[in-house]
Amino acid sequence: MNMSEPEQFIAEELRGEMRYDVPMCKHTSWRAGGTVQRMYQPADLDDLLAFMRQLPADEPLVAVGLGSNLLVRDGGLRGTVLLLHGALSGLCMEEDGRVYAEAGVPGAKLARFAALHNLRGAEFFAGIPGTVGGMLAMNAGCYGSEIWQKVLRVQTVNRRGELHLRTPDQYEIGYRSVKRIWDLGFRSLEGTSQADSAKSKIQDPKSSEEFFVAAWLKFEQGDGAAARQEIRELLSKRSASQPLNLPNAGSVFRNPPGEHAARLIQQCGLKGRCIGGAQVSEKHANFIVNTGGATAADIENLINEVRETVLRQTGIELHPEVRIVGELEVGSGKSEVGEVSPTEARSAVPFSTEARSADPLASQDKTR
Numbered sequence: 352m353n354m355s356e357p358e359q360f361i362a363e364e365l366r367g368e369m370r371y372d373v374p375m376c377k378h379t380s381w382r383a384g385g386t387v388q389r390m391y392q393p394a395d396l397d398d399l400l401a402f403m404r405q406l407p408a409d410e411p412l413v414a415v416g417l418g419s420n421l422l423v424r425d426g427g428l429r430g431t432v433l434l435l436h437g438a439l440s441g442l443c444m445e446e447d448g449r450v451y452a453e454a455g456v457p458g459a460k461l462a463r464f465a466a467l468h469n470l471r472g473a474e475f476f477a478g479i480p481g482t483v484g485g486m487l488a489m490n491a492g493c494y495g496s497e498i499w500q501k502v503l504r505v506q507t508v509n510r511r512g513e514l515h516l517r518t519p520d521q522y523e524i525g526y527r528s529v530k531r532i533w534d535l536g537f538r539s540l541e542g543t544s545q546a547d548s549a550k551s552k553i554q555d556p557k558s559s560e561e562f563f564v565a566a567w568l569k570f571e572q573g574d575g576a577a578a579r580q581e582i583r584e585l586l587s588k589r590s591a592s593q594p595l596n597l598p599n600a601g602s603v604f605r606n607p608p609g610e611h612a613a614r615l616i617q618q619c620g621l622k623g624r625c626i627g628g629a630q631v632s633e634k635h636a637n638f639i640v641n642t643g644g645a646t647a648a649d650i651e652n653l654i655n656e657v658r659e660t661v662l663r664q665t666g667i668e669l670h671p672e673v674r675i676v677g678e679l680e681v682g683s684g685k686s687e688v689g690e691v692s693p694t695e696a697r698s699a700v701p702f703s704t705e706a707r708s709a710d711p712l713a714s715q716d717k718t719r
């Protein structure tokens with residue numbers, strides 16, 4: 352990686368904290384992965400806007416909340432991580448009863464806050480160890496609820512430091528998926544004969560990139576004590592069914608339509624399967640745990656092996672819910688962001704074909 356720093360990064364008016372060569376294992380729940388060149392944690396929203404305004408146009412930028420759905424490859428991440436957890440922490444009730452929550456607020460805090468204000472419908476956030484920003488990006492949810500069902504509007508910032516208010520109808524919102532409708536328009540034009548002329552009229556998706564900074568959420572009035580009781584029950588259900596004693600990133604794969612990824616993985620005899628320090632959890636087959644010293648490659652290889660095996664044995668293709676970013680090797684210059692198909696993954700990462708272990712007796716959790 353080229354570690355020379357663009358001059359703009361030392362702008363004196365910034366009040367936040369800039370760090371260099373930061374190990375992402377400290378900022379991801381898998382406790383694995385490489386370093387990022389730069390990490391900026393803004394002091395507050397104004398400081399974030401100032402930071403964005405001086406950001407070089409070509410600087411890769413990845414927003415990170417609690418890193419609970421993120422795998423950073425061992426070769427590290429080029430560019431800058433914008434660390435919003437511990438930064439944008441505003442949380443308040445507005446006069447009309449809506450809850451204003453900034454992107455860095457953890458789900459558990461949001462759930463407790465709503466219960467304390469006698470609101471119902473926010474309990475499910477308690478079990479999701481992410482931030483509001485990360486939950487908006489993922490449309491996080493569980494037990495039949497998803498964050499976007501509660502959203503009235505969101506505030507975003509673009510790379511020029513401009514704020515926008517957006518409403519849910521400006522996004523295509525699906526199961527663990529949130530796409531801006533104007534990006535979909537851009538993509539559908541690619542490859543058409545008019546694409547080049549059309550592209551010149553439409554903004555480049557990178558330059559129009561936006562990050563969530565806050566959301567206004569609506570919940571029903573209700574009994575706060577009942578909400579707190581529901582939170583307690585929900586958390587104990589989770590600790591009974593999820594391997595919370597070991598670093599993990601929650602469910603690795605999305606559930607295929609009408610199916611449960613965990614059931615398919617278990618059916619294929621993959622529970623307990625290990626590569627290096629990464630293991631398909633014995634407690635919940637859709638979780639991969641770091642049993643100690645797992646590299647990001649161990650985890651990614653195991654993800655690929657699970658995908659391959661499930662596809663071969665059942666004909667069903669699993670799609671990762673976790674986001675995989677970064678380079679495979681230090682200085683490789685090969686950078687991947689987002690979901691990788693099994694074929695791409697095979698050519699990029701050494702693929703293990705060792706025998707699988709089986710645990711046909713273990714039970715199936717279907718809470719998510």
Ligand SMILES: Cc1cc2nc3c(=O)[nH]c(=O)nc-3n(C[C@H](O)[C@H](O)[C@H](O)COP(=O)(O)OP(=O)(O)OC[C@H]3O[C@@H](n4cnc5c(N)ncnc54)[C@H](O)[C@@H]3O)c2cc1C
Pocket residue numbers: 380413414415416417418419420421435454478479480481482483484485486487488489490491492493561562563564593595599600601602674719
């Ligand atoms: C034990 C455990 C249980 C879990 N249970 C659930 C569950 O029940 N339901 C569920 O949906 N998920 C669950 N997860 C996964 C995870 O908590 C969620 O996906 C959560 O929304 C991620 O939030 P985060 O702040 O950690 O995001 P990160 O992991 O930091 O980032 C995830 C993605 O969101 C992007 N992002 C982050 N912040 C922003 C922002 N402000 N603007 C734009 N993009 C942003 C990142 O670039 C990245 O692509 C679980 C994870 C764990 C470890």
